[in-house]
Amino acid sequence: MNNRRHFLVKSASALTMTFIVPSLLSSNAQAKKPLDQKVTDKKSWGMHIDVDKCADGCTACVDACNEENGLTGFGRPETDSQWIRKIKIKDKTTEKITTMPMLCQHCENPPCCDVCPTGASFKRVDGIVMVNQHTCIGCRYCMMACPFKARSFVHETLTTQNTNAPRGKGCVESCNLCVNKIDHGSDTTACEDACIKSGHNAITFGDLKDSNSKVRLAIDSNSPRRLRDDLNLKQKVFYSNI
Amino acid sequence: MLRLLIISSLIFVCMAYLQPSHAHDGNPHISPGKSKADSQEACVEPTDIMRKEHYLFLLHQRDETVINGIRTKNHSLANCIDCHVSYDEKGKAIPINAEGQFCQDCHVKTATNITCFSCHAAEPRYPNHEKTISKDELKEISKIAKRIKDE
Numbered sequence: 001m002n003n004r005r006h007f008l009v010k011s012a013s014a015l016t017m018t019f020i021v022p023s024l025l026s027s028n029a030q031a032k033k034p035l036d037q038k039v040t041d042k043k044s045w046g047m048h049i050d051v052d053k054c055a056d057g058c059t060a061c062v063d064a065c066n067e068e069n070g071l072t073g074f075g076r077p078e079t080d081s082q083w084i085r086k087i088k089i090k091d092k093t094t095e096k097i098t099t100m101p102m103l104c105q106h107c108e109n110p111p112c113c114d115v116c117p118t119g120a121s122f123k124r125v126d127g128i129v130m131v132n133q134h135t136c137i138g139c140r141y142c143m144m145a146c147p148f149k150a151r152s153f154v155h156e157t158l159t160t161q162n163t164n165a166p167r168g169k170g171c172v173e174s175c176n177l178c179v180n181k182i183d184h185g186s187d188t189t190a191c192e193d194a195c196i197k198s199g200h201n202a203i204t205f206g207d208l209k210d211s212n213s214k215v216r217l218a219i220d221s222n223s224p225r226r227l228r229d230d231l232n233l234k235q236k237v238f239y240s241n242i
Numbered sequence: 243m244l245r246l247l248i249i250s251s252l253i254f255v256c257m258a259y260l261q262p263s264h265a266h267d268g269n270p271h272i273s274p275g276k277s278k279a280d281s282q283e284a285c286v287e288p289t290d291i292m293r294k295e296h297y298l299f300l301l302h303q304r305d306e307t308v309i310n311g312i313r314t315k316n317h318s319l320a321n322c323i324d325c326h327v328s329y330d331e332k333g334k335a336i337p338i339n340a341e342g343q344f345c346q347d348c349h350v351k352t353a354t355n356i357t358c359f360s361c362h363a364a365e366p367r368y369p370n371h372e373k374t375i376s377k378d379e380l381k382e383i384s385k386i387a388k389r390i391k392d393e
Contacts, residue, residue, distance in 0.1 A: 168361030
């Protein structure tokens with residue numbers, strides 16, 4: 001009888017140690033989304049760009065994006081993919097010249113999704129606007145609809161894609177806020193990392209719904225604006241000092 | 243004594259049930275090169291199911307990943323490639339859709355065109371991304387490379 005009791009007690013404690021304790025530990029230890037859970041609207045990713053801090057001639061964010069997503073050009077700047085690019089604007093009255101990065105603005109009301117005939121352009125519940133390349137037919141309506149020229153079309157056969165960023169000929173693509181990194185628990189993008197590393201700190205990325213996140217602090221202290229606010233697209237990329 | 247015998251036979255039955263019922267055949271299934279899968283006992287599902295239905299798992303997972311952000315490894319194409327890709331004698335990955343390799347070999351036999359690799363990397367390619375490959379995985383790859391060299 002004793003033997004049997006010991007056996008039962010031991011097997012019960014072994015089961016507890018194997019299944020129950022690790023699950024408790026992992027749920028307490030990780031605040032980030034578990035890999036097997038769907039994304040929720042509890043987070044809303046956004047970006048703040050302080051244009052005054054963005055240096056003329058610096059392309060750290062562009063280079064980092066190209067490296068992260070395996071964007072290799074074919075020496076044809078007219079058609080090569082660019083998920084983030086540097087633009088230069090001039091204020092006609094003050095003649096102030098500003099350089100700043102331009103990327104997908106991740107609109108709350110994205111016109112690219114409105115016009116997409118297959119639903120391939122879509123907004124994830126956490127606010128990331130992206131292309132489902134499995135269903136993209138390459139019609140490029142979204143490219144015409146986007147007021148920010150944020151999207152690119154892949155014209156050439158590609159062979160050196162990164163594992164974390166599948167992309168191919170005949171599909172439209174654009175910045176997805178390093179969605180692979182985010183889903184794996186990161187709260188930075190490649191461009192933000194590069195901007196901090198270059199010492200300029202112009203780009204700040206984070207969760208707009210968290211009032212203590214670095215992006216919210218940057219937005220609250222800078223009173224930035226959205227580009228073409230008149231279109232009422234409610235973008236999640238904010239620009240300061242512009 | 244009889245009780246002990248019953249308990250031990252029960253444990254044996256339980257263990258047998260918990261073990262993967264369809265083990266890998268144990269033979270290297272690709273030539274040339276060696277893959278991590280060669281040294282594994284079983285795939286993520288029983289081998290006969292994987293042979294017939296792997297594309298259904300991939301089809302399901304692709305929407306879950308792109309739309310819902312689910313990044314579990316079991317049915318992810320990236321993980322299939324990580325495990326099944328072969329390494330040559332220098333430890334360099336051979337694209338999985340190259341002639342005679344894991345994906346291509348069967349699809350040629352069944353006259354099925356694979357379109358995955360027009361967009362997806364056909365070998366593990368993580369430039370500037372050491373974080374996504376664990377140190378254990380890196381070790382395992384270098385072990386495989388060493389084993390191939392020794393052979």
